[in-house]
Amino acid sequence: MESKKRDINDMSIWDDAKSMLAKARADGVETAWDRLDQQTPHCRFCELGTTCRNCVMGPCRISAKAEHGGKLSRGVCGADADVIVARNFGRFIAGGSAGHSDHGRDVIEALEAVVEGRAPGYQIRDEAKLRRIAAELGVATEGRDALDVAADVVDACYSDFGSRRKAVNFLSRVPAKRRELWEKLDITPRGVDREIAEMMHRTHMGCDNDAPNTMLHAARCALADGWAGSMIATELCDVLFGTPKPKMSTANLGVIKKDTVNILVHGHNPVVSEMILDAARDPEMIELAKKNGATGITVAGLCCTGNELLMRQGIPMAGNHLMTELAIVTGAVEVVVVDYQCIMPSLVQVAGCYHTRFIDTAAKARFTGAIHFNFHPENAREEARKVVRMAVDAFVERDPKRVEIPAEPVSIMTGFSNEAILEALGGSLDPLLDAVKAGTVRGFVGVVGCNNPKIKHDSANVGLMKALVKKDIMVLATGCVTTAAGKAGLLVPEGASMAGPGLQSLCGALGIPPVLHLGSCVDNARILQLCALIANALGVDISDLPVGASSPEWYSEKAAAIGLYAVASGIYTHLGLPPNILGSEKVTDIALNGLEQIVGASFVVNDDPEKAADLLDARIRQKRQGLGLQP
Ligand code: SF4
Ligand code: MSK
Secondary structure: OOOOOOOHHHOEOOHHHHHHHHHHHHHOOOOHHHHHHHHOOOOHHHHHOOEEOOOOOOOEEOOOOHHHOOOOOOOOOOOOHHHHHHHHHHHHHHHHHHHHHHHHHHHHHHHHHHHOOOOOOOOOOOHHHHHHHHHHOOOOOOOOOHHHHHHHHHHHHHHOOOOOOOOOHHHHHOOHHHHHHHHHHOOOOOOHHHHHHHHHHHOOOOOOOOHHHHHHHHHHHHHHHHHHHHHHHHHHHHHHHOOOOOEEEEEOHHHOOOOOEEEEEEOOOHHHHHHHHHHHOOHHHHHHHHHOOOOOEEEEEEHHHHHHHHHHHOOOEEEOHHHHHHHHHOOOOOEEEEOOOOOOOHHHHHHHOOOOEEEEOEOOEOOOOOEEOOOOOOOHHHHHHHHHHHHHHHHOOOOHHHOOOOOOOEEEEEOOOHHHHHHHOOOOOHHHHHHHHHOOOOEEEEEOOOOOOOOOEOHHHHHHHHHHHHOOEEEEEEOOHHHHHHHOOOOOHHHHHHOOHHHHHHHHHHOOOOEEEEEOOOOHHHHHHHHHHHHHHHOOOHHHOOEEEEEOOOOOHHHHHHHHHHHHOOOEEEEOOOOOOOOOHHHHHHHHHHHHHHHOOOEEEOOOHHHHHHHHHHHHHHHHHHOOOOO
């Protein structure tokens, strides 16, 4: 017997999503929402974080419930709920930190391949930025060739991954007060791989059996992600592919065109997707597409590799995390080409329901049933041409009767790197600081992260952003929140009409939207750096600033790592739903309260976007008063 299906109107706020959800049902395609229903109710022990599978004396589960007769208070080894929850949370953070940071390492490898002359098609596109970073890293630049400088930058960045350093390089960007605090707490991130490995070590049976101590190392591990792994990914991608500048683009499923060959790029690392775009822009490929009856080739983005190409190349965005399956359901996608992270394995099955080719490109992220192209910097240009060729050939197999494009695209503005923000301000932060001091902009909140089918798609992302801008709080968006902001009209200067009077006037004067798009998930490092720049300019710590962060619809280990490095950097952080820690009062209390005493910021969990906006607003008021400003 088929289970009762959810009402599509409760699943997403967007018409393009709803149309495709209806089509998916008609076409017999299963989606994440269907599978969530099949998985509900979830295991309560796992939800609370009180299961442990760290050894084979177990698995163990902890319950304080009377119905268990008090017999489930400790695992076989004697670990209690606090220890188990903290260990699980630590490993969750290690997973997220590893994801961002390994991405960063892959970018170093691509730059190294350029230095060694074995990466045809790649080049240093922003030499000025390379030299700026080199100077920060203590690499000599004067009179040296760009490739020589890059070779030393590559070495310096690799050194952040090992265990020979006492602090990662970009710690030089952190305000002095914060560095001292980390030193005192012994959580200065020393090396990316070191902190991740130590997290795995500490959580082995019989190691770190003190929940607060485990939580502190989780913070150190996350800081290694934010101030090294992710930051390196962002900075070196700018060097290789260009530092983003403001530009216009479009978003929603309407960017998939009925009359073009459509290629969707999905994942995170632009090292592959930049080459796909390059090949798709080749006149020879466009000519081939025309021979097959198309008017051209469209490359559109999903998730963060989409954000990377949107920021630098202005490609259109087809959708965010929960739109990935639905984009294929349009029936008009010839190829989905993926690198890694956040790619639902189900996409292989969804692609199989249409003429869509699903192509994986990374040895570390293979999908059973996918077509594999083994991309590396040496062969990427050639492989990308083969992928585009495959898309062009697939176009003739498209069944027009099964095609439905459910929307007209909306305009968005993108490309707000810190460099671009500074340029828009005339080269100095002063106009922005003056606006903050005057209360024209009361503060900033980074609204970042994912979708999660447990929350009505994009309802919390959009609800929170709209509520914040109304309060004259400027929003900085990254990751999957971006497409939500764009579809809601918040990523164009006209979106300022939804803002309070102060923010409205600032946006009007500068011709910018009330929500600025700063990039992909790793680009949250840009927000960290911006906070550090502002704190340094004011001579205060990041925790003194009228800023906050939020991930209203997060789902991933990486999002948790981002949240924890934000908190450990002094940024009050809202989450729309809790991590699996509620089985330990001690760990929950540390996350929600204790961290405030230790690092000057904490998490707050609330599933109501209006209330979350009020909480962030109250924090900004308090911090403004602390700086002697009108609340
Ligand atoms: Fe059970 Fe302890 Fe082994 Fe975890 S480490 S599975 S709690 S015995
Ligand atoms: S892709 S981590 S769903 S933002 Fe960066 Fe989107 Fe979240 Fe993945």
